[in-house]
Each structure stands twice: as C-alpha cells, then as structure tokens.
Amino acid sequence: MASIRYNASETEARWQKVWSERKLFETPRGAGTGKPKYYVLEMFPYPSGRIHMGHVRNYAMGDVIARYMRAKGNEVLHPMGWDAFGMPAENAAMQNKVHPKAWTYENIDTMRRQLKTMGLSIDWLREFATCDVEYYEQQQRLFLDFLDAGIAYRRKSKVNWDPVDQTVLANEQVIDGLGWRSGAPVEQRELTQWFLKISDWSQDLLDSLETLDRWPEKVRLMQKNWIGKSRGLQFSFATNGAPEGFGDLEVYTTRPDTLWGASFAAISPDHPLAKKLEANDPGVAAFCAECRRLGTSQEEIERAEKKGLDTGIKVVHPFDPQWELPVYIANFILMDYGTGAIFGCPAHDQRDLDFARKYGLPVIDVFTALDGEEPVGRTAFVPAKTEQVLFIRKVAGEEVMTGDEAVEAAIRFCEERDIGQSVTKFRLRDWGISRQRYWGCPIPVIHCDTCGVVPEKRENLPVRLPDDIEFDRPGNPLDRHPTWRKTACPKCGGQAMRETDTMDTFVDSSWYFARFTAPEAPGPTDPAAVSHWLPVDQYIGGIEHAILHLLYSRFFARAMRRTGHGGVDEPFQGLFTQGMVVHETYRGKDGKWLSPAEVRVEESDAGRKAFLVTDGSEVSIGGIEKMSKSKRNTVDPDDIISSYGADTARWFMLSDSPPDRDVIWTEAGVEGAHRFVQRVWRLANDVTELPGKDGSGSESDQLLRLAHRTLARVDTMIGELRFNSAVAQMYTLANAIEDAVRQTRAGKPAGHVVECTRLLIQMIAPMMPHLAEQCWEVLGGGTLVAETSWPAADPALLAEDEITLPVQVNGKKRADLTIAADASESDIVAATLSIDVIQKALDGAVPRKVIVVPKRIVNVVI
DSSP states (O other): OOOSSOOHHHHHHHHHHHHHHHTTTOOOSSSOSSSOEEEEEEOOOOOOSSOOHHHHHHHHHHHHHHHHHHHTTOEEEOOOOBOOOSHHHHHHHHHHOOOHHHHHHHHHHHHHHHHHTTTOOOOGGGOOBTTSHHHHHHHHHHHHHHHHTTSEEEEEEEEEEETTTTEEEOGGGEETTEETTTOOBOEEEEEEEEEEOGGGGHHHHHHGGGGOTBSOHHHHHHHHHHHOEEEEEEEEEEEESOOTTOSEEEEEESOGGGGGGOOEEEEOTTSHHHHHHHTTOHHHHHHHHHHHTTOSOHHHHHHSOOOEEEEEEEEEOTTOTTOEEEEEEETTOOTTSTTSEEEEOGGGOHHHHHHHHHHTOOOOOOEEETTOOOOOSSSOOOOOTTOEEEEEETTTEEEEEEHHHHHHHHHHHHHHTTSEEEEEEESOOOEEOEEOOSSSOBOOEEEETTTEEEEOOGGGOOOOOOSOOOOSSSSOGGGGOSSTTEEEOTTTOSEEEEOOOEEOHHHHTTSHHHHTTSTTOSSSOOHHHHHHHOSBSEEEEEGGGTTHHHHHHHHHHHHHHHTTSOSOSOSBSBEEEEOOEEEEEEEOTTSOEEOGGGEEEEEETTEEEEEETTTOOEEEEEEEEEOOTTTTOOOOHHHHHHHHOHHHHHHHHHHSSOTTSOEEOOHHHHHHHHHHHHHHHHHHHHHHTOSOOOOOOHHHHHHHHHHHHHHHHHHHHHHTTOHHHHHHHHHHHHHHHHHHHHHHHTTSOOTTHHHHHHHHHHHHTTTSHHHHHHHHHHTTOSSOGGGSOOOOOOHHHHSOSEEEEEEEETTEEEEEEEEETTOOHHHHHHHHHTSHHHHHHHTTOOOSEEEEETTTEEEEEO
16 A cells, blocks of 8 residues: 555655656657647746745646646647746846856746746757857847848837936836935936837737737737827917927827817927927027936826926917917827827816916817716816717807717818828837846947948857956947957958847747747747747746737737748737736734744734744734735745645645636645645545446436546636646545545445546646646556546536526516426426425415426416
C-alpha cells in the first residue's frame, strides 16, 4: 500500500523529471504533425528577480488550457520567454554596480527554476530573452524592413525630458510634473525621434475590433477609445490684432453644436501663433515655459490647474461679424491633437466652465434639459449623445433633438454656409520608439555627414550592445562610449556615427509571439511556421496591458504581414485578462508595513485579530490590496510550494474565485486546498483496496451517471476558462465517490467506483498534474495521465432520468414535483394531485382541470 500521506516535494520532483525525460511538452518544429494546432500563450514576464503569486495564477491558467487541449488531441504550442530589456536593469546597474546583462540573466535563471517547480507543460527548448543577441538581431532586421516600407521614419517631436537623468520619459514616468526616478522638474523638448506609422492602420485597427469576439468587451472598448475616432467640424476664425501671417485661426471640434455658446478661443503653447508671440514678449515666453513643464501626458494636463494668458488677439465668430472672442494661450491644449486650437463653450464643458469662471468669461447656454434643469451653476450641463434636449440655435431657432443629432445638424448648418467642413480624425498617434538608454535594442542606422541617415547593411547585423559600459553618471552610456559610436558609413565608407537611441521595450514584446513559432529561424520568422501557428488561440495576461501592448502587437502583425514576415492581421484570437492576487495588509504600532510571515491571525467570536509573531503584540489589520513590495503583503511562491506543493498553489488559484476577478490569498484557503489534495490521494488508495471492484446496482449506476455528467460540465467549463466552476463540480464528484467507498466497506458492491475515480483523476490532471500522475499510477492507469486522451462523456448517461416541475394552483406556485423524465401526462396529473400541499388547496374538491406543459410546468385550476 502506498503511504496514505501524500508527499508533494518527492512526488512533484519525480514527475517533472519523467515529463522532461520523455520530452512530452516539446512541440515538433516545422508545420506540425497533422493534428489540429492550438497555441496557448501567457504574457511573458519581466525578469525582476523572483516570481510572485500573480505569475503563479497566470501561468497555472495557461497550463490548464495547454494540458487540456493536448489531451483533447491537439498539437499544442506552449512556450516561455523573458521580456528582458528596460530601465530596471539600468537602475540595478547604477545602484548595485552590476552590469545589466549579468543582473538580467541571473534573474532569469532564478525565475526559470521557480517556474519549473510549478510543473508547467512548457516547451523550454523555444525559450529566449528579448536581450539575447539572436533575438534583437532579428528585431533590427524587422526595423530595416519597416524602414524600407515607409513604416519607420524619423522626425522632430516634443518629448518629456528629465534634465537630471538626461533621458526621454514616457508619459507614465512623469509624476506631478517630476521625473519618476530623479524627482527633477520635467521639461518639454523637441528631439529628433524614430517613429512607427501605426496611424496608417487606425481605421483597420478600429474596425477589426468587431472580429475579436473572444476578447473581453471592456478591453475592446479601451482600445476603441484609445484609437479615438471622431467626426467633427474643421473651420477657421478670422483674427483681429494677430501678427502678420496669422489672419486665420484654424480649429477642429467634435462639438460644433456648441459654437452657439462660444465665449473664448485658446491655443497650445506650442501653436505657431504662440511661438510667434513668445519670440517678442518675455511674459508670453515665461508663461509658455511654465506650461511646458507639465509634460506631455494628457492625464497630467487634465489634473493640473487650468491656466491661460490673454494674448490681446480677438477672433471673429463665423456666425456674426460683430461677435468677437478673446484668444488665450492655455496650458490644457495639446498641439498634437486637432489643430492645437480650440474654442470654449463653458456652459457645456466642465473644463471650459472652470476656465471661464477663473477669467470672468461669459457662459452662454446652447442646450436646455427637457426636465427643466437649472441653468449652469458650478457644473456644466453636458447632454449625453442620445439624450433629448432643447437645442438653442441663436441663428436657426430652437429644436428638440439628441446630442448626436445636434452635432450632425451643426455640421450641416456650417457646411451649407461654407463655414467649415466635416472631418474625421483619430486620437491614435504614431508610435515614438526612441529611448535614450543603454539596455535596449540598438536602432540599426548610421549618421553620416555626407550621406545623412543611412540604414546599416543587413550583413553587418547584429549591431551589438557593447559590454564595457559605465553607469557612473546619468545619461545614455552609449553617447559617451569611446569607440562604439564610431563606424564606417555603409553607403560611402567614410567616418560616421551610430544611432545611440535604443528601441522602446514595447517593440520587443510586440512580435515575440511570432518568434516563438520558429525561434531558430534565420530571419525574424519562418513564414510556414507563422502560417501554421498564428493566431495565438488563447492569450492570457493582465488587464494593465489592455491598451498599449495589445494595440502595438496588433499593429506589428499588420506591419509584419506587409513586409513579408507574417500571415495574419490579428495575432490573438482569444484573450483572457485574469484578476490580481490580493492579500490583507498589516501594520505594526510604529506604522510600518508587516509581511504575512511576520503576523499571526486569530479568529474568535469577537472577530479577527492579528499579532506579531516575535513578541505577540497586536498589529492592525488593513485593507485587502494587490500584493506589492511596498505594502509588504506578498507571499513567496517558493515558500508555498516547499510547504504545500505546487499542486496546492495551483488548485487554490484556480478554485477560489472566477479567474477574471481578484483572488484573495488566505492561509485558510491554501490549507483547504491542501486538504483536498490529501483527500484525493487517500481516495485513490482507498479505491484500490475495495473488495469486488465490479458490480452494478442503482446506486452504482447513479454514481456513474454523476461522473459522466460532471465530465461533460468540466469539459465545457475548462474550455470556457471557468476553472472555479469546474473545481466545484469535481468537489461534488469526489464527495460522491467517498460515499460510495464507505458504502462498499459496509458490504455493498463497489460497482463503478474505480472507473469514476479514474475519470475524476483525468479531470483533475490539467489542474494538479503531479497528484494526478501519482494517483493514476496507483489506479493502474498503465501510462502517464499526461499522455492519456481526454475522456468522452457517454451521451446515454447524460440524459436526465428525472425532472422537476413547478406546480401551480390557479397560477401561483405551491410546490415542486420530481418525476421520471418519461412519465406520461396521466402519471404527472396523478402525482400532482397526491402532493399534500395540493390536497390541502383542493380541500376535498375536484379540480376544474389540470394543465400539464411537458417538461415545464403543471397548473391546477380550482
């Protein structure tokens, strides 16, 4: 008899070794084996040092799908890699005096070891890191192909510049106008940057969202809003008092209906008119400089106090030559959207209203709510698109219409009078990929005084990062390397300089899914492998990547197809965004955060209290928040796996809550999962010892029906990623098998207990693969459960033998009737009239009639 106590550490190491030796999860190279393909991919991790519980949840989900689809007869591709370039490695280099490469690869080694203890069914032979020279060489080839196709180009652009770190910052790295790392006030500078023409695909990227029916609706909406298609009016104000050459001020607006309430016009500090004014006026120059310190983030600009400077210039309203509006330079206007100029209608835009109140500008109603809402006070009245309002047009009268109808009416009104024209614009801007840092993919171009900007020859690739780098001061180390920059011009052979900007790390993660299909291909992709494997059938990752990463990947698929490297436009057919792993927070008396390992939690009738393990002093229990180092509410996966085993961690993550919602990590929950692991192990051993394993009978047949019905439900639920629902079904079946074991020990025939237990183990196998292998061996499975086909539910056992019908008396429900599914109408009537509640309602009388709606309802009419 096997040990009744399941030893996870020994068992899991054993089966991982067996799987590796048999190469079970290595996917054949080339165009496949003829089986249906299934590509499951979890967003690859950044090698920060150690995996966290969010990784455990993410990769456990993907592994369930990979194992399940493999058992269903598919050829499965399930790879793993590392999103390895980026600023954290450079920060570590400066802080710890370690090379970014050494730091990164050491972290990869640690995290790979941790992930392997989870028993993931990954083809590790396809592993790569984006900082591998072999990978970024192919990325450089892609860039050159994009350059040839006009997809990559160079131009001047306004950027957030950190004057201390001497680097460009992404918008999200600007916090309250300060650099996220240096804390220095961020400046706006114009630099020559490299861009990718994602805007060429704006309409296509928008339209194709409708085809992604296996994506969460909230993600599609987020992308739709980011692409930001809008239809509006483009027109010009005539100016009074403007410098020469500025007789008109061109404006684009999505709300031409509010022109009738305009009270001011405003321009960006970077508008040509503002630049003309600041060149001759120190006051204007000082104001524009102050505005530029806000950075380029739309969110940052929206949060900032709205400020303006009256230029003294007026514009003439297009509806009335006597109606003039003051022109302000305003800190909330962006030059890279529309025309960099707007008009303000304070009555119906909260930002405009705040601005108007501050500067004493008029507030003119254009819309009135039909319910008699008060005139504009502290809050602007912004009618919804479909809301009916009274549209007050001072030139064209009044009319009741919706917000959308008012926009269309305003566009028609202006076009008929030749005031402006309808224009469609997109919020999506071309993607600036230049970064002034070392640890990234070098941009393979050369700067020659004679020839200009010249692409590096493909035969000279890769352009390797130099290893002898110093991080002794801020700025890009590539700029000050004594030799790396110096090279020969590929065109004339003269002395030239390399581009020292490296690529945005979003580039690295925008095509890795394609490289996984053929990681040793001599070019970026193997077209045959890409055609076979793409799109990814199931992509899994966090909602935080819902916009940029997914949008850039969709763009890259299109750009790669145009340049001969890909065969699909949409890279991810199915997308699932899992919830976070959260935990309680704890604080000591000194206000410092405490880790769960430092705290003992006790529960009593008086409630829950927490105490410091070291001295027993009470600590405060805070809110449940996302696991983070800052709040110290993290749990180390290594500790959980060493204490309970990987299968316990996987089972808890899959069973505790719907996978798209947050899971609350609790010690009690993990212990409950571990108890179930031990129950299943005992059950497998108990079943093998039952006397007379064959037999039948009504109870045995009922167990077999339950097992097959459970199988059918679990089959559907795993396919739909409803893991917690599948777990609930398996709990019910395990309870029923335990009851059957007890009855057998009491002398009843064992019947189908072994068969049902084997079915349970096969259902558990994708979620707890090590336990399943051990139980399968005990049950005499004969081969590995990982090599066993997914069982098929018997249709004959799925048919319901009983049904439950609601019973009404005069249309009001009084009872339920459970009866054989094939019962005749007369049998149903007789059974209904024998129910105590119905007999009491009849009180000895004969019903006028009994109406039976087959398989739906019974109604007794008195």
